[in-house]
Amino acid sequence: AQSVTQPDIHITVSEGASLELRCNYSYGATPYLFWYVQSPGQGLQLLLKYFSGDTLVQGIKGFEAEFKRSQSSFNLRKPSVHWSDAAEYFCAVVLLASGGSYIPTFGRGTSLIVHP
């Protein structure tokens, strides 16, 4: 079965520092890959997505992610973190289910804490 692993439950960074959130998936083929952000008390918002083509994708709020097929990874990065980036971040993969529909699978999330 497909799975998504976010190995870091919490990450703490100082404001202005760079950030990398890790995401690994287990599946033979290349899935559709997403990163979502959830601010406290809110629903999820799409940051960026990857389907094919250029392996470095740009998203909103200054985030980017790089797909590395050899490592089955889709890590999220930001060069300089702002205090408003403190939130929960979810990686998701979408694969074709046996019934012909596409089912998203979410990682457990990484909580980002930003120190002033």
Place this chain on the structure above:
Amino acid sequence: NAGVTQTPKFQVLKTGQSMTLQCAQDMNHEYMSWYRQDPGMGLRLIHYSVGAGITDQGEVPNGYNVSRSTTEDFPLRLLSAAPSQTSVYFCASSRGRTDYNEQFFGPGTRLTVL
């Protein structure tokens, strides 16, 4: 557009009670889904719908029913609530297939079952 709306925001139930969580979207999206979010578990898909009149089970469907009589609405029913159903529930919609289309999420319903 209001986007995806969910009611109620908070709910407390006693074991064995039934209730319906409401979800509506005004974006004319075909796909709608229900997720539950538990600490350390991420989001898990309960049920989804690819259009009016069509629903299917996700990863954790037991204890929940859904129907999709209109494009706009996708209610989630708990027939006999159990403490294990204490969670935050999110409804989401997307324009088409969820493989490449962004999902839009509602603000969530926090449910506590005593």
